[in-house]
Amino acid sequence: MGVLLQVTDVTKIYANQPKPGLDGVSFEVNEGEFLGIMGASGSGKTTLLNVLSTIDTPTSGKITMGRTNIQKLNQTQAADFRKNNLGFIFQEYFLLDSLTVQENIAVPLTLLHRPAREITAKVKELAELFGIASQLQKYPSELSGGQRQRVAAARAIVKRPPLIFADEPTGALDSSSATELLAALSEVNQTIGTTILMVTHDPYAASYTDHILYFKDGHIISELYRSCSDRRVFYNEIMNEAARQDGNR
Ligand SMILES: Nc1ncnc2c1ncn2[C@@H]1O[C@H](COP(=O)(O)OP(=O)(O)OP(=O)(O)O)[C@@H](O)[C@H]1O
Numbered sequence: 620m621g622v623l624l625q626v627t628d629v630t631k632i633y634a635n636q637p638k639p640g641l642d643g644v645s646f647e648v649n650e651g652e653f654l655g656i657m658g659a660s661g662s663g664k665t666t667l668l669n670v671l672s673t674i675d676t677p678t679s680g681k682i683t684m685g686r687t688n689i690q691k692l693n694q695t696q697a698a699d700f701r702k703n704n705l706g707f708i709f710q711e712y713f714l715l716d717s718l719t720v721q722e723n724i725a726v727p728l729t730l731l732h733r734p735a736r737e738i739t740a741k742v743k744e745l746a747e748l749f750g751i752a753s754q755l756q757k758y759p760s761e762l763s764g765g766q767r768q769r770v771a772a773a774r775a776i777v778k779r780p781p782l783i784f785a786d787e788p789t790g791a792l793d794s795s796s797a798t799e800l801l802a803a804l805s806e807v808n809q810t811i812g813t814t815i816l817m818v819t820h821d822p823y824a825a826s827y828t829d830h831i832l833y834f835k836d837g838h839i840i841s842e843l844y845r846s847c848s849d850r851r852v853f854y855n856e857i858m859n860e861a862a863r864q865d866g867n868r
């Protein structure tokens with residue numbers, strides 16, 4: 620497996636802030652990895668996703684995805700890069716209320732002017748994977764929060780971007796909806812091979828990933844690799860790591 624994303628000594632300084640949002644962060648993400656990002660509020664997680672996804676620019680350091688040095692992209696190139704390579708899932712679902720579920724999932728393909736038949740087939744496939752195939756003709760207001768988030772996830776994945784960014788995707792969900800979303804994301808990661816970077820506060824959500832970076836004050840302070848396929852074992856390891864970090868505070 621090759622390296623998809625290479626982050627080297629990235630710092631982000633915000634104007635009028637005493638401390639950097641990110642402070643000399645370096646790591647790699649392999650193709651096909653499901654990476655978790657954890658850390659207290661204000662530790663730099665969203666800042667990291669913003670600079671990795673070209674939504675914001677780092678003050679210094681280097682970020683490459685494949686062979687693209689993403690800081691070298693001008694605004695138009697960055698917009699194209701996002702459109703072709705990245706999918707996003709947020710805590711708030713950001714669905715378009717006036718479009719049906721079918722149309723919402725199709726948006727990225729519609730923007731790429733793909734043929735209608737291809738769009739219908741791809742939407743159907745992902746709707747099945749996310750367990751929302753019977754909801755396609757409904758509007759977002761007719762769905763539960765968990766269903767809405769699965770629509771948002773299907774929309775993020777429908778054009779098959781190599782990389783998905785998810786910022787607290789389970790933050791607004793109850794535990795059974797969170798489980799449905801996480802299981803579907805795992806399946807996408809394993810069957811389609813989509814690389815996923817997921818920010819989460821929740822040890823349970825993190826237990827679906829295979830590698831976790833812990834942030835504090837804009838730095839990576841530790842990391843944890845999944846040691847075996849049993850998710851519950853990893854969950855216990857994550858809880859032990861949380862206890863260890865609390866002990867070091
Ligand atoms: N647009 C901004 N302008 C100024 N400072 C910012 C901006 N965005 C973030 N910061 C600061 O940078 C630091 C990191 O913020 P960030 O939003 O990345 O944290 P986070 O880990 O995502 O937190 P949370 O878990 O609450 O979402 C914080 O001190 C925050 O106040």
Ligand SMILES: [Mg+2]
Binds near residue numbers: 664665666
């Ligand atoms: Mg955040």
